[in-house]
Every structure is written in C-alpha cells, then in structure tokens.
Amino acid sequence: MDKETKQRLHEIRDALKKYGFDKILGQTAKNKLHSKDSEVENDILLDDDVPVNLRLMLQDLGTTFIKLGQLLSTRPDVVGDKIADELANLQDDNPAISYDQVKAIVERELNGNIDD
DSSP states (O other): OOHHHHHHHHHHHHHHHHTTOGGGTTOOHHHHHTSTTHHHHHHHHHOTTHHHHHHHHHHHHOHHHHHHHHHHHTOHHHHOHHHHHHHGGGGTOOOOOOHHHHHHHHHHHHTSOTTO
C-alpha cells in the first residue's frame, strides 16, 4: 500500500471517529445482533444526530463521498427517510472546490500535467 493510500485511509478513519461512527467500525449485522452490547450499538444508529453527522462527515471527506451521499439520498428504502432527507442537502449545499484543487486531483490521479 503506498503512502498516499495509507494517508487517505487515516483521514477516513479520523473522520469516522470525529463524527462518532468509530463505534460501529468492524461490526456486521450478524455479530451486532448476537453481541452482548447490541442494545448500546443499536442506540448509536438510532441517535437523532446520525443523519446530520453522516452528511457532515461525507462533506469533510470530499467530492467522492459527497457523490456517494447524493446517491444514497435517492434511496430512502436503503438508508431510511431521515438519513435520505438529510443527505438530500448534499444535492445543492456543498462547499465549493477551487480549480486549483480540481487540477491537483486530476494531475495526481492521471500521473501527469493537465496541460498535456
């Protein structure tokens, strides 16, 4: 795994912690249902702050995660109405990204100069 990938994974982990989603990392439906602490873990998912925190976390993580949130906002059958309604805010209300930021991302991903 290269240095940039490790750094990005650390950023994602830190964002999960920042918004309180670290408590559900590594959980699966099976072990959550059979866990001694399943009531506590389920309370985390039922918290009223989850939709807002999820939206904020996706915004912090950048454009790819914002796009994922936009997609999920169209699927209340998958994420539930509260989360879908909150993620719908990602359709219009996003932080702007400068041309310089876009250029840097494109050049990094393509391993070259955008002018070429």
